[in-house]
Amino acid sequence: xxxxxxxxxxxxxxxxxxxxxxxxxxxxxxVGKLGGVFRITDGLQKDFGEDRVIDTPLAESGILGTxxxxxxxxxxxxCEIQFDxxxxxxxxxxxxxxxxxxxxxxxxxxMPIVIRIPFGGGIGAVEHHSESPxxxxxxxxxxxxxxxxxxxxxxxxxxxxxxSDDPIVFFEPKRQYHADKAExxxxxxxxALFSSRVVRxxxxxxxxxxxxxVKTCVQAAQAAADEGQSLEVIDLRTLSxxxxxxxxxxxxxxxxxxxxxxxxxxLGLGSEIAARISEQCFYSLEAPVLRVGGFDTPYPPSRIxxxxxxxxxxxxxxxxxxxxx
Amino acid sequence: xxxxxxxxxxxxxxxAEAPSTEGTDLGVVFGPGSPAVSDxxxxxxVQLLTPEGExxxxxxxxxxxDDEVIKGFYRDLVxxxxxxxxxxxxxxxxxxxxxAQLLGQEAAQIGSGRAMGPQDFVxxxxxxxxxxxxxxxxxxxxxxxxxxxxxxxxxxxxNNFALYTIVIGAQTLHATGYAMGMQRxxxxxxxxxxxxxxVVAYFGDGATSQGDVNEAFIWASVFNAxxxxxxxxxxxxISEPIERQSRIPLYQRAHxxxxxxxxxxxxxxxxxYAVTQAALRRAREGSGPTFVEAYTYRMGAHTTTDDPTxxxxxxxxEHWKLKxxxxxxxxxxxxxxxxxxxxxxxxxxxAEAMGEHLREGCRALPDPSPLSIFDQVFVxxxxxxxxxxxxxxxxxxxxxxxx
Ligand SMILES: Cc1ncc(C[n+]2csc(CCOP(=O)(O)OP(=O)(O)O)c2C)c(N)n1
Ligand SMILES: [Mg+2]
Numbered sequence: 001x002x003x004x005x006x007x008x009x010x011x012x013x014x015x016x017x018x019x020x021x022x023x024x025x026x027x028x029x030x031v032g033k034l035g036g037v038f039r040i041t042d043g044l045q046k047d048f049g050e051d052r053v054i055d056t057p058l059a060e061s062g063i064l065g066t067x068x069x070x071x072x073x074x075x076x077x078x079c080e081i082q083f084d085x086x087x088x089x090x091x092x093x094x095x096x097x098x099x100x101x102x103x104x105x106x107x108x109x110x111m112p113i114v115i116r117i118p119f120g121g122g123i124g125a126v127e128h129h130s131e132s133p134x135x136x137x138x139x140x141x142x143x144x145x146x147x148x149x150x151x152x153x154x155x156x157x158x159x160x161x162x163x164s165d166d167p168i169v170f171f172e173p174k175r176q177y178h179a180d181k182a183e184x185x186x187x188x189x190x191x192a193l194f195s196s197r198v199v200r201x202x203x204x205x206x207x208x209x210x211x212x213x214v215k216t217c218v219q220a221a222q223a224a225a226d227e228g229q230s231l232e233v234i235d236l237r238t239l240s241x242x243x244x245x246x247x248x249x250x251x252x253x254x255x256x257x258x259x260x261x262x263x264x265x266x267l268g269l270g271s272e273i274a275a276r277i278s279e280q281c282f283y284s285l286e287a288p289v290l291r292v293g294g295f296d297t298p299y300p301p302s303r304i305x306x307x308x309x310x311x312x313x314x315x316x317x318x319x320x321x322x323x324x325x
Numbered sequence: 326x327x328x329x330x331x332x333x334x335x336x337x338x339x340x341a342e343a344p345s346t347e348g349t350d351l352g353v354v355f356g357p358g359s360p361a362v363s364d365x366x367x368x369x370x371v372q373l374l375t376p377e378g379e380x381x382x383x384x385x386x387x388x389x390x391d392d393e394v395i396k397g398f399y400r401d402l403v404x405x406x407x408x409x410x411x412x413x414x415x416x417x418x419x420x421x422x423x424x425a426q427l428l429g430q431e432a433a434q435i436g437s438g439r440a441m442g443p444q445d446f447v448x449x450x451x452x453x454x455x456x457x458x459x460x461x462x463x464x465x466x467x468x469x470x471x472x473x474x475x476x477x478x479x480x481x482x483x484n485n486f487a488l489y490t491i492v493i494g495a496q497t498l499h500a501t502g503y504a505m506g507m508q509r510x511x512x513x514x515x516x517x518x519x520x521x522x523x524v525v526a527y528f529g530d531g532a533t534s535q536g537d538v539n540e541a542f543i544w545a546s547v548f549n550a551x552x553x554x555x556x557x558x559x560x561x562x563i564s565e566p567i568e569r570q571s572r573i574p575l576y577q578r579a580h581x582x583x584x585x586x587x588x589x590x591x592x593x594x595x596x597x598y599a600v601t602q603a604a605l606r607r608a609r610e611g612s613g614p615t616f617v618e619a620y621t622y623r624m625g626a627h628t629t630t631d632d633p634t635x636x637x638x639x640x641x642x643e644h645w646k647l648k649x650x651x652x653x654x655x656x657x658x659x660x661x662x663x664x665x666x667x668x669x670x671x672x673x674x675x676a677e678a679m680g681e682h683l684r685e686g687c688r689a690l691p692d693p694s695p696l697s698i699f700d701q702v703f704v705x706x707x708x709x710x711x712x713x714x715x716x717x718x719x720x721x722x723x724x725x726x727x728x
Contacts, residue, residue, distance in 0.1 A: 033636045034564035057534035057570050058493055058562050086492065089536060124422045126451075127476050128491050266709075295713050297698045302422055302473030307695035307721075317720065 004184050007177040009154035010040050012184075014078065016155075017162040018048050024162055025070060027054040027063060028080030028116075037082055038118060038177050060086060064093035067113050068101065076112045078162055083174075084119040085128025091136075098167045099142030111167040114158070118174035119147075120212040120262050121309055124302045131299055132211075132263035137169040138240035138272075145240040146193060147171035149214035151182040153237065156190035164193065171239075173212035180215070194238040196246050202232035205256035205319050208247060208273060210236040213260045213310065220315040231319065239269055247273070248280050255286035256322040260310055265293040287325035290318045368574045370588045370620045373595040376648045378656025380595075386603060388595040392663045398594045399658060400672050401435040402651045405455040407676040408464045411683045412454075412471065416629040420687050421471040425452045429592070429624030432650030433557050435459060436597025437525065437619070440605055444512070444522040446485040448500040452557075453489070453527050460486040464679070465686040474690050493528075494535035497554065500526030501541045504550035504608075513551045514611025523551040523608035525601070531562025533578065534570045542582040542614075551608035553601060554579075554616045557591060559623035564636040579616035591621030592650040622648070695721065 004012065017024050026041055026048075032055035035042030045053035056063050060081060067077035081087045087094075094115065101109050121130030138145045144166050148154045154172065161168040191197060199214065200221050207217040214235045221231040232250050236242070251257050257277060259270035270291035277289050292310045300308045373381050373388050380388075409427050416424040427434065430452070438459025441447070449456055454467055461484050469478035470489060477488035490496035504524040507513050512522045532538050533556060545552045558575055560567050571578070579586030589600040597619055604615035622645040626633050658664040699714035700706065 029562075030564045032564075035635070037563070037630075055565050055569055058531035058565070059534040059536060061536050062534070088492075124473060126423060126470055126473070126491060295698065295717065296710060297702050300695075300698045301469075301475050301693060303692045304695045304698070305473075308698070313724075314720070 001183050001185050003181040004151045004155070005178050005181055006148070006151045006154045006172070007038060007040055009151035009182075009184065010148075010158050010172065011042055011044070013155040013158035014041060014044060014162075015047070017078070017159050018044065018052060020159075021076060021162075022052075023074055024076045024078060025052050025054065026078045026080070027056050027067065029056055029058055029063075029082050031055060031080050036080060038174065040116075040172075040177070041080065060088075060090035061093055064090040064098060064113075064115070068093065068097050068111065071111050071113050072109055076114075076162060078114045078116065078158075081115060081117045083125075083129045084117055084131040084133055087115075087117055087133060090115075094137070094143070094167075094169070095140050099140050102166070103142055110165045112162075112165045113167045114161045114164075115167070115169045116158075117169065117171050118177070119171045120173050120175060121299060121302075121305050122175040122212065124305070126302070127299065130302070130305065132261065132294065134169070134171055134211075134239055134261075135263055135268050138269060139267075142167070143240065144168045144194070144238075145171070146238050147173070147211040148237070149173060149176070149209075149211055149235050151180070152184055152190075153235075155184055157193060157237070160190070160193035171211055175212055176215065191237075194241055194243055196234055196236045196238060196243040198232060198246050198250065199235045200231070200233040202230040203254060204230045205258065205322050206232045206234060206247070206250040206254045207315065207319075208234050208236055208257065208259045208270075210239060210261065210269075212262060216310070216312055217260055217315060220312045220319070223312060224316060224319060229319065229323070236269075242273065242276070244273070244276055244280070247277065251277055251281045252284045255284050256319075256325075257285075258290045258292060258315065258318045258322055260292045260315055260318075262294050262309055264296050265291050266296045268293055287322040290322055292318045368577075368588060370590040370593075371596045371600055372590040372593050373599060374593045374653055374657060376592070376653050378653045378658075378660055380657070383596075383599075386596065386599040388599050392658075392661070395595070395654065396658065396664055396668065398435055398439065398598075399651070399654045399664070400675070401439065401455070401458060402431045402594065402654060403672050403676055404679055405431045405435060405458050406651060407679050408454055408458065408467075408683065411680045412464075412468060413625070413629060415468070415684065415687050416471070421468060421629075422473050424471050424629045426623075426625035426628070427452050427454050429622050429645065429650065430557055430559055430619075431455050432594035433555075433591040433597050433619035433621050436594040437553075437555050437601040437617070440598050440601035441525060442519075442522070442605075443485065444520065445605065446487070446500075446503055446507075446522070446524045448487045448496040448503070448524065448526045449489055450493075450496065450527050450529060450532070451489045451491050452529075456525075456527065457484075457486060460484040462486055465683060465690075468683065468687050469690055472687060472690055474692055494532040494538040494541075497526045497528055497532070497538045497541035498544070500524045500552050500554075501545045501548075501550050504545065504552045505548055507551055508548070513609060516610075518609075521609035523553060523605050525553045525555050525605070527555050527557065529562060530556065530558040530560065530567050530570055530575060531565065532556075533575055539582075542579070542584075542616075545614040546583040549611070549613040551611070552614045553604045553608055554614060555601065555619065556616065557619045557621055559591075559621050561623050561627070561633075561637070563627045563631065564633075566637075574618065576616055576618035582616075584614045584616065586616035586618065588618045588620055591619030592645075592648045592653070594650060594654060621650075
């Protein structure tokens, strides 16, 4: 069985999708000959041709706007946005067009578009290259939003997203692209796309994470175990719709929950999740739902990004606070 | 300096028809309907100094300043290349996270940068290290962004040089708005050459595909804003060749927006100077925007993280090396006996000193305090942010002594 990185998982997933359906089109800046700045589309243009793996002009609004037309014509565009901070020129097309056309056409027109966005920090990059804009899309009715956290999920989730008839914003934790390897066993049936998953069981408190924070939370749980604390970690995977079934079950068991993300805390995913948990698990809670995330400042210069990003210590600090109630 | 260049264009054909200008009227020379744009010969760039270092005449542009000025340009070119090489080396040594090299684009930047007056204002991309040099920005300040200690360490109002903009094309609209402000402040078309001002917006060939850039063209055109759109067509947008952005020579786009466009040899510092000077004069006197396409080549990688061998041929690079922007100035100076060994040795010495300044200065650039970010978000600190700062300070303090 093959050991693959997240980059490889996504690459193989895209390849499988291109093979499975001739209507799938990959498009974005530098995705062709270069294979993308992160090499996620490496080799795809060579094998599937320039009509299906398109180096686009340098215009994000153009990428998404033409994707709408291609989708209306029966194609399934997979659009790559080079970095999180460069999605905004396309924001209008995504929010006002992609998200609304199915609704406005009373279901007559579908928008099977996947918008791939490498997100998150920790790579020592300059500004606009380390942001976490997922809440802005999750807040938009008409868009589905998911985030993968590991190579195997990358492989399956990208194919599931492309097969979906709804528009999906697909977040990929860029600092994980080439970080860890995992074993891909294609005979194992993948979980449903819009489902969250317990990745580590525990009984004292529940850590919720997605994308790059999953690894941080698993490490935090390992560190806590050394101190006799048993933490459960859930990889949310889907941000809109949320799948809180495993979360509610977990919170009923632990009574304490900490939501983590790199994005700013103010009106982040954690806010919605905290509200829903307090609605659905009020009598199980032993402590208020705590949130650990980025401060409400623009992403800082990279030399101090380690201070800005929620790390193991900040997660454990929140665990201690939750346990102190 | 400005005055002697003014004299330059008295010979320009079409200048007689131009209503209120003694300078080259680009609107007449390259304006809509001009034969220059519709036939292929129009795509030949303006060149005043050949790759071999020979001066050339051009019907519309000339460089009339004395050789001391050219020697000054040579110094600028060499020091700029040194800044670039030193920063590249610092990145290799782990002192910078990334660096955007300008190798090959020195003449475009020095020529245009030196054409400006102190009253003009610049909106750069992330690659305008040579222009920054001309504006008097300490090159050390440029390193901060790439080292990750700040997001632009200079005061834009000190040298009339805005912060670097990484989001492709956004700054062209800022430039246009700034120019509209100049119009309202009465510093455009006043007739006083020391007072009249203009804006130069820098951007790349790839950027011309962005909506923002096209909107900037429309705004500047409609409001006749004093902007020079200075496009460095270095043939590449990361891995994508210019053919992926345009089917026509870029400068010809200007006509569709209603203002003149001109293509200049971007590796010829004299031509870049003369063309920018003419475009600036047009803008300052109130005749509106001009598109300058500096035809050049990105001789290095896109940035230090890029690997151009994946997408382009090394023959192209070899071909462009023959058009090196510095070698031709040196050839001109040497052939004409205009500069002696002592001159070149002196500049070499200056370059060494610059290298040392950057190496030592870069390592000494302090990391910002993690708490400082809370103070820079707003003019008026919010209670929420103040509370976050306080909590974070307490959190950081809890580690002190613990380790
Ligand atoms: C809106 C936006 N999209 C994508 C990028 C990523 N990116 C950085 S530089 C670049 C290519 C720019 O090419 P060009 O305009 O020709 O300028 P050059 O780098 O060649 O100077 C791209 C796509 C970005 N910075 N901003
Ligand atoms: Mg370019």
